[in-house]
Amino acid sequence: MYDPPTVNLMGKIGADNFTVTDVIEYLTGGKLETCTEGNYIKFLTFNTNLLRKGMLEQMAIEPYSSYYIANQICRAEQTARVMLADDTRRTIGQLISMERKKPAAVFISVISSNFQTACAIALVLNKVNIPVVIGGIHVSTSPLDIDTYLRNYLTRPELVSQVIGAGDLATIKEIVSDIAESRLKKEYHGETPVEDGAWGCSRVNELPKIRPHFLDKFPIIGPILSHMIETNVTTPFLGCPYSCSFCSISSFPKEKRKFTSRSPEDFTAEMLEKQKNGANFKNRFYFISPDNLLVGGKKLYDVLDKMIESSLAINYAAQISIEVADDNELLKKLRLSGAS
Known part of the structure; x- marks a missing residue:
């Protein structure tokens, strides 16, 4: 499971x-036509000086999508092992070298800022x-972009x-089965944004x-805390019924972003599992990731009630509409559940 980095391509504008194929040469120093079974690993390692940090990296927030899909793959195939990679902590090339064999497949989750990197990696992997x-x-x-920018260059x-x-x-499950049978389809369509059980x-x-390097700015205690604290990410629900002009979610087809909630029990159980041996700096701090917690409505109340009645000891940050200030009961529940 690969989470591509954002790379600096500003110098190539115009x-x-x-x-x-030029992106590959720019990032690796090698021409794609020279990539072979014997040397493809080096094409899976990018020039680190060209990698850029986004907001999530700056705030030490993990990409939830990669973790979620990795767990879905393991649910779909009971013997599968899924290894996560990016290009700062662990590369695909390092994993292949460590395992001494090719993966059965590489799954990639992309946003617009790292789409170019995803295409470059896909082209190298396709070569072998x-x-x-x-x-x-x-x-x-943007479902036509794979055809427009990648498919014509694939071997x-x-x-x-x-x-x-x-x-x-x-x-x-369908994808995993098709990979095993060597009959991968050009396109698949998923419907349910989030489900119970895709964790742990x-x-x-x-x-x-x-x-969290930003903590290093605090005198004396900052560098100590930045080595002790970890930020965990999860979500109780996904999907949004609104089409705000400033939000990328509005470009999502409505049928693909329908509001879907995990059960409060499953959501709380995921966090409790991490604290089964007690709360500490590595399992206490969370970013809860819906684009707007407030769209949860009654489901949000149910989730918060379950968190409050459990033995969870967490502090979390989340995104929420300013209208939350009009609901004193909800503000109280958020605070009691650990919103900080």
Whole structure:
């Protein structure tokens, strides 16, 4: 499971005929036509000076989508091991070298800022016959981009697929089965944004947590805390019924962003599992990731009540509309549940 980095391509704005093959040369120093079974690992390692940090990296917030899909894959295939990679903590090339074999497939979750990197990696993997499945909000909102920017350059286009919409269990099961049978479809369509049970699998090999370097700015205690604290990410529900002009969610087809909630029990159980041996700096701090908690309505109240009545000891941040200030009862529940 690969979470691509954002790379600095600003210097290439206006360049004539700058294609995905040129991106590979720009990031690796090697030409794609020289990539072979014997040297492809070096094409999976990018020039770190060209990698950019986004808001999530700066705030030490992990990408929830990669963790969620990794667990869905393990639910779909009971013998699967899923290893997470990015290009700062662990690369795909390092994993392949460590395992001494190719992966059965590489799943990639993309947003617009890292779409170019995803295409470059997919092209290299395709060169050595490794199946690639690309999903995420970018391909769901711009489903023609894979054909436009990538497919014409593939040696074996039948080994690259895209997922429009959610990575629900039924869709992931179909993909995993098709990979095993060497019949990967060009496109799959997921429907359910979030489901119960997609967490905690021991066969998911997670990345080391992002260190919160912003804490280093605090005198004396900051560098100590930045080595002790980890930020965890989860979500009780996903989907949004609104189409605000300032939000990328509005470009998502409405049927693909329908409001869907996990059960309060499943959501709370995920966090309790991490605190089964007690609360500490590594399992206490959370970012709860819906774009707007307030769209949960009655479901949000149910989730907060379950958190409050449980033995959870957490502090969390979340995004929520300013209208929350009009609801004193909700403000109280948020505070009691750990909102900080």
